[in-house]
Amino acid sequence: MRRVRHCARALDPLVARLLPVCQDLTSARNELRWIKERAEPNRLRHLVNRRACGEPLQYVLGTTYFGPLELQCRPGVLIPRQDTATWVSYLAHSVPSPPGDRLHLLDLCTGSGCIPLLFHHEFYSIPRNSQSALCLTALDVSHDALELTRKNCQIQFSSLASAPNRQFLQHMHIAQANVLDQSSVLKALEKIDRHAKVDILTCNPPYIAPKDFESLDRSVKNFEPKSALVPCHEPLHTARPLLDSKVDVDGDTFYPILFKLASRLRVKTVCLEVGDTEQAMRVASFAAKDWDSVKVIRDDPDHAQTTLLQLEGGKVLFVGRGHGRAVVASTQKQ
Numbered sequence: 001m002r003r004v005r006h007c008a009r010a011l012d013p014l015v016a017r018l019l020p021v022c023q024d025l026t027s028a029r030n031e032l033r034w035i036k037e038r039a040e041p042n043r044l045r046h047l048v049n050r051r052a053c054g055e056p057l058q059y060v061l062g063t064t065y066f067g068p069l070e071l072q073c074r075p076g077v078l079i080p081r082q083d084t085a086t087w088v089s090y091l092a093h094s095v096p097s098p099p100g101d102r103l104h105l106l107d108l109c110t111g112s113g114c115i116p117l118l119f120h121h122e123f124y125s126i127p128r129n130s131q132s133a134l135c136l137t138a139l140d141v142s143h144d145a146l147e148l149t150r151k152n153c154q155i156q157f158s159s160l161a162s163a164p165n166r167q168f169l170q171h172m173h174i175a176q177a178n179v180l181d182q183s184s185v186l187k188a189l190e191k192i193d194r195h196a197k198v199d200i201l202t203c204n205p206p207y208i209a210p211k212d213f214e215s216l217d218r219s220v221k222n223f224e225p226k227s228a229l230v231p232c233h234e235p236l237h238t239a240r241p242l243l244d245s246k247v248d249v250d251g252d253t254f255y256p257i258l259f260k261l262a263s264r265l266r267v268k269t270v271c272l273e274v275g276d277t278e279q280a281m282r283v284a285s286f287a288a289k290d291w292d293s294v295k296v297i298r299d300d301p302d303h304a305q306t307t308l309l310q311l312e313g314g315k316v317l318f319v320g321r322g323h324g325r326a327v328v329a330s331t332q333k334q
Contacts, residue, residue: 014045017052021219031057038062056219066114069121071152073112076144078228080114083299084204084273087326088115090301090319091271092122095200102133104196106189106265108179108203108258110138111228113149115202116172117156124165134168135196139177139188142225149174179205179254180232182261189265198265204273205254206231212251251275255283259290263332270329271297280324281311288314291329298322 015028022028031051038061039047051060058064058073065071067085095103103123107116116136123129138149153172160166177188189196208229213221220229231253255272262270270287274280280296288294288311299322307318318324 014048017048021052021054034061054219055223059223066112067118067121069114069118069156071112071114071117072148072155074144074148075223076225077142077148078111078145078204078224080112083325084114085118086299086301087271087273087297088118088202089122090297091200091202091269091326091328092119093126095123095269097128098132098199101131102135103199104135104137105200105202106137106139106198106267108139108177108185108201108261109205109228109254110140110149110174111142111145111204113138113152113174115204117152117169119202120165120169121156124163130165134165135171135173136168137173137175137189137192137196137198139175139179139185141176141178142227143176146174146176179203179261180257182257182264185261186264198267200269200271201258201262201265201267202271203254203258205258207251207254207273207275207279209251251279252282255286259287259329262329263290266332268330271326273326274324277324280327281309281316283327284316285311285313287327287329288316290333292331292333293317293329295319295328296324297326297328298324 012032014032015025018028018031019025022031032048034057035047035051036044047060051057056079058079059075062073063070064073064080066080066082067089071080073079105116105119110116116138120134120136123134140146140149153169153174157166157169160169173192175188175192178184206227206229208216210230213226213230231251258272259270272283274283284294284296294314294316296316296318298318298320301320303320305321309316309318
């Protein structure tokens, strides 16, 4: 390691500054190059110091890629991950063409707005959807998140130039609501359009149990908003029906609330991100009690592998290979 540090200093003192956080010389050189591409000369050392202190590179650069989209990032709002982009793309390509040529997607805990924006991009990449109207609604409790969602929506709208589907980004509804308070969400939707019907509900909720928080990467637990990672304790009792008593239920707090809201809104499809296969099985088992079709989307959903499992709540189809990343429930049981 001493030899590597010497080599880093010989290349550039700023590379040496980044070496501890990057852990290898190639990564340190790449990160310095990326920072130089974005930074004004008088800001370079400041940005390098931020990164050297462990701040996520996405916050330092101010942007990140989510699928093919380059989105704005800022401290205080969860950084979009490619794991999320994978299931969003799968969902957009798997939904049937909307009846009546209109589809309404509601995204809760929207953060940067990454899910509805990528869904829009992927949905209109399919020729059969070119004449369909896509209504997008993004809700979050955080003012910072809503501000960033608006910014990202404006940027994506501008990037589409004269594309006919850009109008659906121009009219994307962005509003404040607390998912843990169902009335808050219903009021927000009523203000937008009292008669609007939601077809798809998506959410990447806080799902990390408090006991697991300290084991997260230092850049995550020290810099990303904890409220977007770990559920608060207030509505903990509502999660009890979902879980075995031996399991720490804190990480699953949002899921029963989201399914209850989906039932209230008579949503056709629900897609919720989960942290791992174990959590996916708990959520899918819960969903299978009230929904006819339940799938677990894995890391690589395009892989041909599928597995049908009989869980406590009913049969669940596992799609692709890898870890469970999202649970999709369609068609509520009568």
